[in-house]
Amino acid sequence: MALEDLTGDKYIDALVSANPVGTTDSIATVDNHIRGIKNVLKKTFPNLTGPVTATASELNGSYKSIPSGTKATFAQVAAPSGWTQDTFPNDKMLRVVSTAGGTTGGAWGISGFVLANSILTQAQLPSHSHTVTTSTDGSHTHTFPIFTAPNGFSTGFSMAFNSSATATNVTTQNGSHGHTYTTSGIGNEQAHGHTLTSDGAWRPSYLDIIICIRA
Numbered sequence: 001m002a003l004e005d006l007t008g009d010k011y012i013d014a015l016v017s018a019n020p021v022g023t024t025d026s027i028a029t030v031d032n033h034i035r036g037i038k039n040v041l042k043k044t045f046p047n048l049t050g051p052v053t054a055t056a057s058e059l060n061g062s063y064k065s066i067p068s069g070t071k072a073t074f075a076q077v078a079a080p081s082g083w084t085q086d087t088f089p090n091d092k093m094l095r096v097v098s099t100a101g102g103t104t105g106g107a108w109g110i111s112g113f114v115l116a117n118s119i120l121t122q123a124q125l126p127s128h129s130h131t132v133t134t135s136t137d138g139s140h141t142h143t144f145p146i147f148t149a150p151n152g153f154s155t156g157f158s159m160a161f162n163s164s165a166t167a168t169n170v171t172t173q174n175g176s177h178g179h180t181y182t183t184s185g186i187g188n189e190q191a192h193g194h195t196l197t198s199d200g201a202w203r204p205s206y207l208d209i210i211i212c213i214r215a
Helices: 027-044 056-062
Strands: 071-074 083-086 113-115 131-133 143-148 164-170 180-182 196-198 210-214
Touching: 071 083
Parallel strands: none
Antiparallel strands: 071 210, 083 210, 113 196, 131 180, 143 164
16 A cells, blocks of 8 residues: 655654555555554654543634734743743833723833932022011119208209118119011922932832743
8 A cells, every 4th residue: 555654753744644545455564554653643742641631622712713923921931832922021010901002101110219319499499488576675674762862852863962862763664675577588489300219129029920922
């Protein structure tokens, strides 16, 4: 009978459905044909170590139903068989949108950031003024003696004639007053900025995933 070459790295597509041809075959030819078919089956399905229970519709509806170029995420070290890793997206969060997907945006990566201190200048302060009121200190009195002359006349100053102080008196509390000052307005409400630097640390717990493309 006719016999195709089924030795070595041959797979199911190497089988010729028209063979065998004829009704008389030698035993050696039949033996070679059977061995060739066994070789093709083992080469085609090298990892089948148990029964395969998937139906034809399940087989046809799983692997082949994913169109070439489809992207998917995988929580594993490398792309699975039949897929290649897309290395363009890196250090990015996933965002759900109601519009077209597959685009990127935003200026921040997911690594930690530190916001530096910023000291405001006078020009960056809101325009304002200050009102200052002094205390009312200054009120005071003076005590002076009362002198009595021999004729009984009282005076508040020293007499040239013989007299002596018999009493004292106090002046009124004059001098209490205050002052109010208003400073000129300062500040122009100018904008100011802060320096944002990354410390290289990503705070929340995370799971690294890869995006892969169906071959």
